[in-house]
Amino acid sequence: MQPEDVILVEEYCLNYAIEETFVFSLEEYGLVELVVANDRKWIPLHQLQVIEKFSHFYYELDINVDGIDAISHLLRKVETMQEEIRLLKSRLNVYEGRP
Structure with a gap:
């Protein structure tokens, strides 16, 4: 873990005015992954976009x-179904002689 790959939960929450307990709740539900180092919790940078989306749901949409x-869960199902539809369309195009 490199320092530029993570941000401390306390710093993130302070900068974005969200509660640390909210981020920890997201972790408990398995919605985000946090890293523990030096007895502190860190947010991997690739998780920031997810936390921002969920904090919008929580704080702005209540x-x-x-x-x-x-x-x-529903969004993951929709994405899976969309990928399956793309696959089926491409297979159908092969049988119909389309590129």
């Missing part, structure tokens, strides 16, 4: 963490 978990 959706609780249970709701965020349900939304996240």
Whole structure:
């Protein structure tokens, strides 16, 4: 773990005016992954976009963490189905003689 690959949870929450308990709740639900080093929790940079999206749901749309978990699950299902549709369309195009 390189220091430029992570940000301390306390710093992130202070800079973006969100509660640390919210970030820890997201981790408990398995919605984000945090890294523990030196007895402190760190956010990998690749998780920042996810936390920003979920904090928007929580603070601006007033959706609780249970709701965020349900939304996240449904979004993953939609993405999986969209990928399956793309695959099926490409296979269908082969049988119809399309490029």
